[in-house]
Amino acid sequence: MALLELNDVHTYYGAIHALRGVSISVEDGEIVTLIGSNGAGKSTTLRTISGLLRPRQGTVSLGDKRLDGLRPHQIVQLGVCQSPEGRRVFARMTVHENLEMGAFSRKEKTKIASDFERVYGLFPRLKERTAQRAGTLSGGEQQMLAIARALMAAPRVLLLDEPSMGLAPILVEQIFEIIKTINQQGTTVLLVEQNALMALGIANRGYILQTGEIVLTDDAHKLAANPEVKRAYLGG
Amino acid sequence: MTAIVESERRPGGFAGWIGHIGDVLGAIPGAYRDALRTHPLRTTLLSALVILGVFYPLLNRSVLQGFSRNVFPLPIPDDTVVTFMLIFSIMAVGLNIVAGFAGLLDLGYVAFYAIGAYTAAFLASPHFGVVSIVLLANVPQGFPGIHIPFWFIVPLAMIIAGTFGALLGAPTLRLRGDYLAIVTLGFGEIVPVVFRNLADVTIKFNFLFINFSAEHLNLTGGPLGINPIDPPYLPGLGITFNASAGFAPVYLAMILLALGVLFARNLERSRIGRAWMAIREDELAAEMMGVHTVRTKLLAFALGASFAGIAGSLQASYLGATTSDFFQFSTSILVLIMVILGGIGNIWGVIVGAVALQYVNLTLLPYLGQQIQSIAPSFPNPAQFNFLFFGLILVVMMRFRPEGFIPNRQRAAQLSAHVLAAAAAERGEVVGLDNTGLDIDENIELAPPGQSEVGEDARAAETSDEARDL
Numbered sequence: 001m002a003l004l005e006l007n008d009v010h011t012y013y014g015a016i017h018a019l020r021g022v023s024i025s026v027e028d029g030e031i032v033t034l035i036g037s038n039g040a041g042k043s044t045t046l047r048t049i050s051g052l053l054r055p056r057q058g059t060v061s062l063g064d065k066r067l068d069g070l071r072p073h074q075i076v077q078l079g080v081c082q083s084p085e086g087r088r089v090f091a092r093m094t095v096h097e098n099l100e101m102g103a104f105s106r107k108e109k110t111k112i113a114s115d116f117e118r119v120y121g122l123f124p125r126l127k128e129r130t131a132q133r134a135g136t137l138s139g140g141e142q143q144m145l146a147i148a149r150a151l152m153a154a155p156r157v158l159l160l161d162e163p164s165m166g167l168a169p170i171l172v173e174q175i176f177e178i179i180k181t182i183n184q185q186g187t188t189v190l191l192v193e194q195n196a197l198m199a200l201g202i203a204n205r206g207y208i209l210q211t212g213e214i215v216l217t218d219d220a221h222k223l224a225a226n227p228e229v230k231r232a233y234l235g236g
Numbered sequence: 237m238t239a240i241v242e243s244e245r246r247p248g249g250f251a252g253w254i255g256h257i258g259d260v261l262g263a264i265p266g267a268y269r270d271a272l273r274t275h276p277l278r279t280t281l282l283s284a285l286v287i288l289g290v291f292y293p294l295l296n297r298s299v300l301q302g303f304s305r306n307v308f309p310l311p312i313p314d315d316t317v318v319t320f321m322l323i324f325s326i327m328a329v330g331l332n333i334v335a336g337f338a339g340l341l342d343l344g345y346v347a348f349y350a351i352g353a354y355t356a357a358f359l360a361s362p363h364f365g366v367v368s369i370v371l372l373a374n375v376p377q378g379f380p381g382i383h384i385p386f387w388f389i390v391p392l393a394m395i396i397a398g399t400f401g402a403l404l405g406a407p408t409l410r411l412r413g414d415y416l417a418i419v420t421l422g423f424g425e426i427v428p429v430v431f432r433n434l435a436d437v438t439i440k441f442n443f444l445f446i447n448f449s450a451e452h453l454n455l456t457g458g459p460l461g462i463n464p465i466d467p468p469y470l471p472g473l474g475i476t477f478n479a480s481a482g483f484a485p486v487y488l489a490m491i492l493l494a495l496g497v498l499f500a501r502n503l504e505r506s507r508i509g510r511a512w513m514a515i516r517e518d519e520l521a522a523e524m525m526g527v528h529t530v531r532t533k534l535l536a537f538a539l540g541a542s543f544a545g546i547a548g549s550l551q552a553s554y555l556g557a558t559t560s561d562f563f564q565f566s567t568s569i570l571v572l573i574m575v576i577l578g579g580i581g582n583i584w585g586v587i588v589g590a591v592a593l594q595y596v597n598l599t600l601l602p603y604l605g606q607q608i609q610s611i612a613p614s615f616p617n618p619a620q621f622n623f624l625f626f627g628l629i630l631v632v633m634m635r636f637r638p639e640g641f642i643p644n645r646q647r648a649a650q651l652s653a654h655v656l657a658a659a660a661a662e663r664g665e666v667v668g669l670d671n672t673g674l675d676i677d678e679n680i681e682l683a684p685p686g687q688s689e690v691g692e693d694a695r696a697a698e699t700s701d702e703a704r705d706l
Contacts, residue, residue: 050524076526088521090514101514104507105526153526 001063003028003188004049004080004157009058009068011041011048018044020212021058024190026157031179031189033199033220035233036209042192043085045209046159049190050082051075062157077105079156083163085192087146091135095126098134098145102152111154118185119148122178140171147178157188164195176202196233200224208233282584289490292318293483311603313595315483319554321594322489323547328574328586329496330543335572336581336644337504338536339516340409341417344424345571347404348397348541350563352548354431355393357462357558359384374469374476386468386477386553390492390546397545398538405537409530412519424568431456432560461559468553478556485554492550493587496543500583503539512536566623570597573626577633579640588641596629597622 002025011019019041026032036042047053049060051072060067067075081102090098099119103112120127123144129137134145143163150158160179164172172195180202183189193199200206200220208216208229216229223229271279288295293315300312313321327349334342357363360373362381370376373383384392408419435458441448456462467478468488477485503509511532514522523529552558570593578589605617618625633640 052520052523071528072523073526073528076524081526082524084521084524088518088524090517090521092517093513097510097513101510101522101525101527104511104514149525 031203033191033203040209041212081150081153081155082159083146083150085161089134102149313599317598325590326547328590332586334540338512344420346568347427348544349548352393352545353552353558356549356552360466393545393549394542398542401538401541428560428563463557579642581644585642
């Protein structure tokens with residue numbers, strides 16, 4: 001059984017039908033990427049999983065637990081945490097305080113302490129800036145902080161919303177390397193990206209989202225080789 | 237550190253509690269020394285203020301009063317004014333939880349002040365003369381009305397005001413920003429009007445076999461209010477804390493304020509305090525990190541309201557009377573100005589704000605009025621234009637020190653970051669301090685090409701920040 005599963009999910013913004021029956025499954029230990037252009041519904045999908053939006057129809061489940069209908073804080077407690085689009089770090093709190101907020105819903109102090117070590121190991125630059133205010137970090141550092149903060153929730157599934165947005169290519173490469181490492185350390189990743197080439201490079205499988213519908217799904221390397229995908233998303 | 241380890245080995249139950257309190261008291265000198273080392277200026281200043289505060293009433297009597305008449309050009313506040321400074325400090329500390337910690341704009345805070353005052357009025361006065369309930373109070377048995385000691389009224393007023401805070405918050409806290417302000421504004425207007433108008437109530441109730449009828453009930457005393465209210469009374473020492481009791485009520489208010497500060501300080505540093513801070517920074521991100529945002533905001537609202545409940549019950553008991561005229565919109569605004577002026581988000585700051593504004597309001601302006609009257613009797617009295625002066629003070633503050641007298645750490649950071657960004661822009665550098673602005677919601681990121689440079693700048697900001705951190 002899949003770890004995270006969306007089954008025929010329909011989500012609306014008022015009268016606007018944003019997701020039209022999205023079905024996605026993410027197996028334990030995978031990196032799955034969700035690719036699509038602006039307005040295709042990628043962030044809407046993640047927000048629906050996180051409980052910020054409620055699907056009008058269809059189910060979201062983590063293992064054997066239903067997530068749809070739960071409130072966001074309950075979903076975080078069950079082990080799904082999101083690094084949001086546009087980073088949204090707590091600008092006037094320090095790096096350390098931001099990471100503490102990531103662990104907000106957890107109670108085991110010793111495990112949190114060891115997760116601090118883990119996260120600072122993954123992002124040494126954050127360790128250097130631990131007492132610095134997050135708003136004064138560079139864009140790349142803020143993105144690292146946003147991912148690290150979500151990791152501090154010790155999620156079973158990590159949702160990443162456009163981690164490459166607005167970053168220089170060399171930084172994007174660094175971030176994707178780290179995502180791969182995080183996955184190898186045992187965290188399942190659902191990665192939403194516009195940068196299809198990079199995303200398919202590290203993912204096991206991919207889904208292509210178009211105007212609220214999944215139009216194609218396959219292994220990542222097959223999608224990368226698919227001529228239609230190439231034309232539409234890979235600039236070839 | 238050792239104190240904490242020791243406390244883990246202590247027995248549980250009551251003995252454990254005593255031990256724990258002992259540990260905390262034992263840790264105070266060390267903590268004070270640390271504070272003195274890390275923030276010498278702030279710590280000495282605060283210590284001086286606290287010592288001055290504690291000895292103020294005695295100092296006032298023996299030295300200052302004679303002093304001000306002969307030497308000092310400014311008037312010295314008397315005991316009543318000092319009591320009101322402290323009552324408003326309690327309110328400012330409470331509103332600071334709502335507006336400063338959680339970032340919610342409450343324009344109807346006076347409603348909870350009124351609820352606190354009327355709680356005291358109902359429970360410690362001859363108003364409900366049809367019954368006679370005297371519970372441990374300094375009133376002969378069989379005396380008409382309900383009479384409960386002040387010491388029980390304070391927690392009750394906290395609970396009742398807090399409950400109304402939660403009741404108001406529950407449907408409205410899903411609203412954001414401006415809408416919340418409008419709803420609280422409405423509530424602040426409604427509550428005094430309700431107290432003013434419930435003087436002649438007729439209830440007729442006829443349902444199945446139940447017949448209930450009560451005519452012309454005077455619930456709140458109408459425009460005349462409720463009067464007299466029993467003053468706080470300490471049985472052991474036989475002290476009555478009313479307006480003619482000299483400096484005793486000053487100390488009572490001081491103790492209540494100290495307890496309030498202690499409580500607010502602990503809240504700020506607790507898990508819930510962190511959640512408030514995160515909500516104030518970015519509500520959506522806080523929600524994504526697992527903060528139950530509605531419940532957390534509701535708690536801020538209710539706890540803030542309970543502080544106004546304390547202040548209200550103290551005010552009513554101290555004055556011995558309450559009417560709805562005390563609780564006008566201008567009082568909400570006055571407390572809000574105290575919070576902004578003193579340094580929103582900083583407990584010490586808002587107390588300084590409250591004391592300073594009450595001084596201007598209750599001592600300085602009336603004094604100036606007297607002086608002017610004696611020279612030019614036809615000239616308008618400045619005490620009638622107090623809000624004009626508050627407005628002027630506010631404008632001057634916003635121009636020269638927008639973060640308040642004693643700023644909150646985050647707010648100081650934000651403002652100095654802006655100054656730095658402006659300076660960098662003047663030098664023609666690329667600036668990436670995008671997220672430090674007020675509108676954190678607009679998280680549109682422009683990837684700065686000169687990232688490392690900006691990072692250096694930011695660290696410079698950091699150090700200069702630490703240097704000016706008073």
